[in-house]
Amino acid sequence: MTGNSQNPALTGAPQQARTRLSALWRPALVQAFVKLDPRQLLRSPVMLVVELTAVVTSLLCFVPAQGVSTGLALQIALWLWFTVLFANFAEALAEGRGKARADSLKAGGEGLRARLRTADGSYTSVAASSLRRGDLVRVEAGELIPGDGEIVEGIGAVNEAAITGESAPVIRESDGDRSAVTGNTRLVSDWLLVRISANPGESTLDRMIALVEGAKRQKTPNEVALDILLIGLTLIFLLVVATLQPFARFAGGDLPLVYLVALLVTLIPTTIGGLLSAIGIAGMDRLVRLNVIAKSGRAVEAAGDVHVLLLDKTGTITFGNRRCSALFAAPGVSAMALAEGALLASLADDTPEGKSIVDYLRALHPLQEPARSAVTAVPFSAETRLSGIDWNGRVLRKGAVDSVLDFLGRDRASLAPALAREIDSIAQSGGTPLLVCADGELLGAVHLKDVVKPGIRQRFAELRTLGIRTVMVTGDNPLTAAAIAAEAGVDDVIAEATPEKKLQRIRQEQAEGKLVAMCGDGANDAPALAQADVGMAMNDGTQAAREAANLVDLDSDPTKLLDVVRVGKELLVTRGALTTxxxxxxxxxxxxILPALFSGLYPQLGLLNLMQLHSPQSAILSAIVFNALIIVALIPLALRGVRVQAADAASLLRRNLLIYGLGGLIAPFLGIKALDMLLVAAGLA
Structure with a gap:
């Protein structure tokens, strides 16, 4: 049988992903030395070059007649090792934030058992790790679901805190868009028969573990391209440095090999080379903290370049559950009588719609409410489509139009013309009309409608400034869709949407050279999710949607797609900023450095030594120290990411060039001069 107690580390997983850096620096420091293995540094060619130069410089400390004192050579060697170690430390620190969560997730699956259905219909207890795709398992209330799967039979409440961190149970049932379940989540009520949908190593839990363990994260195409650029720049500066000795010999002088090795390190792009892995891992860590699993780094990268967002209306732009927006009294009935009847009839209705009526009327008409113990509650039932209370001899009911009329023994033809017109108007506008009755008398109608989420219009405006166009997808009729689209502030709308319509729109946008993002949860969304450049499926949706998408949101919050786009942009902008x-x-x-280095050989270059560095020795040592310390200074920025401003691409480029381009030009002059003065004053150069 499945385990009987939930691993406490699992329920705290999201908090562990936010572990303070101060608790991670010790293991990261150990890993910095472990990563000195050249086989590990192959992933960062620039830092591999730095390590090789550190080895060469260390050996040169023991070689006499190099034209450099042993003390200076030793200082240069130590700073080169410091540079490599801190680059490794940055990567290890980024990895460490995810590995703590990965360890807790791994622990949660240890010893888990499953009740496997055999060919004769009986059940046998097996290790959850032995389950294969297609196996049927039965899960009882209080047990952990042993693996990702699709509900074949049953309905129950599932606590997904182990994965999402949210303790409120959610309803999962067969034959619907909420039939998928995730391994290591707990069934709170009833029972489920689940068909396992993933082999060992392929589950949501396995993907999350692989995602948060930075060492297993594959590089994205953007990172690979940047690596190629860095290797190219390294080769160029290698050629530049190799030509300096012939120039020195031509002038009758000589440049010590230690200087040339140190100069190479200061010129190659060690800053971005040392921080590139940390940037990528930290970006994926931010995605994990959003409770989003990326099946590929390409999807996250593409999110940063998205031009068009297709968003489902229900649950994304609107609240998903229809809310009370207005009441219409029947002829001869006062507004107060209708309000009182609707409030009392909704007290026993625990559905979101029923609660919205109570909240709406409590704010609009404060009324005296009976104690719960004094009434006989009639909870809402999907079978009767009615709810209400019996209280002090009164019978109050609220529900669907036909259901209330049947309860009263009436038909639609008996409705007052004014009330009938209101009901038809509500239905034609895309809303839901409910009727309220008390003691056999029809009091009036309640208008339930989709309510646009507060602040969503501002979010869409912010995306627009980033050059992203929003498209609302809805099954509503064009009139209703247009009204909601105008209220929400989307750029376009697809009404009466079908799978074919969604797919056609995505292909049309892609044919124009645009990257498209789409979110969905139903089987009918699968074609569009597979076609989109960024497809995000809801974790509580169908298995077809989850398999078609390249991102899975464990919180099943469609608005999360907007945050994923922001993370993608942060990754791209951070890489671009630090590369600049x-x-x-x-x-x-x-x-x-060069004017100070060659001023003794070519006195004319002294005019270009604007900073008046003390000597070639102090210049080269100051540059090496600056080169190491700048990586240390930029570690927090690499882990945090550059904040994306609400601006177009041209404005972001100008901002990057002004801040990071100009900053990159000025910082070395100021930093090297300050270090030169400090080292000379300390007698180290």
């Missing part, structure tokens, strides 16, 4: 800084930094160091 690194390249500008390298160019500045070239012009800051």
């Amino acid at each position: 800084f690194s390249v500008a930094n390298d160019v500045a160091k070239y012009f800051a």
